[in-house]
Amino acid sequence: MPLKANLMKITRQYTIQMVDLYGQYLRLKDEIDAAIADVIETSSYINGPAVGQFASELAEYNNIKHAVPCANGTDALQLAMMGLELRHGDEVIVPSFTYVATAEVIALLGLTPVFVDVDPDTFLIAPQSIKDSITSRTKAIVPVHLYGQCADMEAILDIAKAHSLFVIEDTAQAIGAEFTFSDGTKKKAGTIGTVGTTSFFPSKNLGCYGDGGALFVQDENLARKIQVIANHGQRVKYYHDLVGVNSRLDTMQAAILRVKLRELNNYCSKRNRTADFYDKQLGNLAALTLPQRMANSSHVFHQYTLKCNTFNRDDLKQFLADRGIPSMVYYPVPLHLQKAYRSYGYTEGDLPVSEDLAARVLSLPIHTEQQEEELRFITDSVKEFLATNNLA
Numbered sequence: 001m002p003l004k005a006n007l008m009k010i011t012r013q014y015t016i017q018m019v020d021l022y023g024q025y026l027r028l029k030d031e032i033d034a035a036i037a038d039v040i041e042t043s044s045y046i047n048g049p050a051v052g053q054f055a056s057e058l059a060e061y062n063n064i065k066h067a068v069p070c071a072n073g074t075d076a077l078q079l080a081m082m083g084l085e086l087r088h089g090d091e092v093i094v095p096s097f098t099y100v101a102t103a104e105v106i107a108l109l110g111l112t113p114v115f116v117d118v119d120p121d122t123f124l125i126a127p128q129s130i131k132d133s134i135t136s137r138t139k140a141i142v143p144v145h146l147y148g149q150c151a152d153m154e155a156i157l158d159i160a161k162a163h164s165l166f167v168i169e170d171t172a173q174a175i176g177a178e179f180t181f182s183d184g185t186k187k188k189a190g191t192i193g194t195v196g197t198t199s200f201f202p203s204k205n206l207g208c209y210g211d212g213g214a215l216f217v218q219d220e221n222l223a224r225k226i227q228v229i230a231n232h233g234q235r236v237k238y239y240h241d242l243v244g245v246n247s248r249l250d251t252m253q254a255a256i257l258r259v260k261l262r263e264l265n266n267y268c269s270k271r272n273r274t275a276d277f278y279d280k281q282l283g284n285l286a287a288l289t290l291p292q293r294m295a296n297s298s299h300v301f302h303q304y305t306l307k308c309n310t311f312n313r314d315d316l317k318q319f320l321a322d323r324g325i326p327s328m329v330y331y332p333v334p335l336h337l338q339k340a341y342r343s344y345g346y347t348e349g350d351l352p353v354s355e356d357l358a359a360r361v362l363s364l365p366i367h368t369e370q371q372e373e374e375l376r377f378i379t380d381s382v383k384e385f386l387a388t389n390n391l392a
């Protein structure tokens with residue numbers, strides 16, 4: 001019996017999950033246990049040596065000068081906007097079809113979120129929609145590399161240059177993805193715009209065992225400034241030059257992330273293997289649209305997201321649930337229609353693609369620990385649903 005199956009048998013009954021954090025841990029158990037024990041031995045829980053070591057290794061991985069660790073991916077976005085000195089009333093362009101964190105910090109800082117639409121096939125922020133939303137108050141664009149592939153950064157950088165805008169890449173779902181420019185230059189997600197942000201939330205592609213985040217910055221001064229803001233605005237202890245926040249990556253999390261970073265490329269390949277399997281098994285079914293891959297970006301498949309064309313998505317979700325297969329809706333309500341963002345004055349029909357996707361998308365389980373048997377059971381079940389409902 002393979003090691004993993006054996007361990008599973010001892011520790012718990014196998015269930016299909018959206019992500020399998022425990023199974024992933026078991027493969028690295030000795031190394032991770034040792035890394036955690038090491039932090040406890042030194043009891044250097046805040047800003048211990050692993051934090052700086054991880055930051056250097058992460059910067060090297062992404063081929064950028066500075067990685068600045070912080071407490072979570074939402075803080076990373078906030079720190080980016082504070083570091084760039086965005087001010088009350090400045091407009092920040094953000095896709096409506098994304099996780100709330102992206103827009104939340106804009107509102108929190110008293111900036112104005114300007115929601116724009118996404119591409120119906122790739123789910124990514126649509127350059128034309130950005131262009132149409134630029135005003136004299138626009139200061140920044142926040143492209144989100146949703147589900148694991150890069151937005152069209154070449155087009156976005158052109159727009160940003162033409163209007164002198166900052167570009168803050170939210171790469172919480174796409175760490176490790178790579179964008180290829182038309183001249184052949186390749187850059188990692190998060191290192192293309194002015195600043196990149198990411199999250200190490202446990203279920204993210206590079207997840208820790210709690211909350212964590214980081215920023216990617218090429219510019220030395222901006223990196224320093226963000227680091228200072230993340231540490232109560234102090235360059236020297238108890239001397240506060242800027243109004244800052246408390247946003248640090250725990251030493252324990254950094255120690256775990258150092259071990260897992262070495263596996264990141266391997267994790268990306270495993271997720272791609274699942275996506276390839278789904279593509280092959282579920283292709284050519286008119287009732288479903290499979291996730292489209294950008295020609296100029298690699299994909300790290302944080303999510304594998306179907307569009308349900310000719311039937312109610314919730315019926316498929318229930319059918320799968322009855323067979324013990326989880327599936328998730330990322331995200332059921334576009335941000336411009338969320339209650340908390342009503343005051344910005346959007347109404348239904350303003351961003352039709354985002355609204356349509358919110359009603360149709362369904363994400364299947366995808367992670368690093370799936371066996372073919374599990375994947376086949378999932379795709380057979382999807383096909384069975386379609387056949388049962390005369391949709392195949």
Ligand SMILES: *Cc1c(COP(=O)(O)O)cnc(C)c1O
Binds near residue numbers: 101199211213
């Ligand atoms: C997860 C996520 C965030 C926030 O990260 P946290 O670490 O949970 O704060 C931001 N943006 C996107 C697109 C995300 O998926």
